[in-house]
Amino acid sequence: MENKTAQAIKSAKTKERISNCAQKLFYKYGYDNVTMEDIAKASRTSIGSIYHFFTNKECLSFYPATMLDDKHEASYSRLRTKALEKNLSAREQLIDFFVEVQENAASFGSLALAQLYVYGLHQKNKEVLDCRRNRKLPQFLFELIKECRSEGSIRSSLSNEEIVHQIIYASRGLIIEWIVCGEGFDLHGHSRIMIKLLLDNNE
Secondary structure (H helix, E strand, C coil): CHHHHHHHHHHHHHHHHHHHHHHHHHHHHCHHHCCHHHHHHHHCCCHHHHHHHCCCHHHHHHHHHHHHHHHHHHHHHHHHHHHHHHCCCHHHHHHHHHHHHHHHHHCCCHHHHHHHHHHHCCHHHHHHHCCCCCCHHHHHHHHHHHHHHHHCCCCCCCCHHHHHHHHHHHHHHHHHHHHHHCCCCCHHHHHHHHHHHHHCCCC
């Protein structure tokens, strides 16, 4: 059991190292100018090992988004447990979750996030920026919004899907401001203000 755990940790670190090297190369030379061989050399990893973790270069560029999805899933799970323990309303849960979503993104650092947005706009990688419910974050937001609607804390004429989209648009804007303004930007405070403004819009 210990050997399997140690191997899993080692594999995760190798995968992250490969991804980090790839993101730096993409930033320095441009996505289209970087080959898998370049990434192997920079990460001091064999081509075989890279293909063991990543099917192709596109998968490598998408990997940070996958890691972010996993962070959001962990946050959502913790929130639901906390909600039961402290009897939080759906509105309180949605506000807390929205704030943590921004903090999850910021934990990647401004360079990694900038890369994620740049390559998310690449024609082949539009799924990175997709806000439809096939991604984890929209699914979690949709569930919380339905519960807010049931308890009467959202009375907007917008559909639940439209509210999800508006929340994600606001989230992207906050993160871009954080990247532009730097560490001095009060991401936590502005996130709480933004989500409350969205929830209180009854038009």
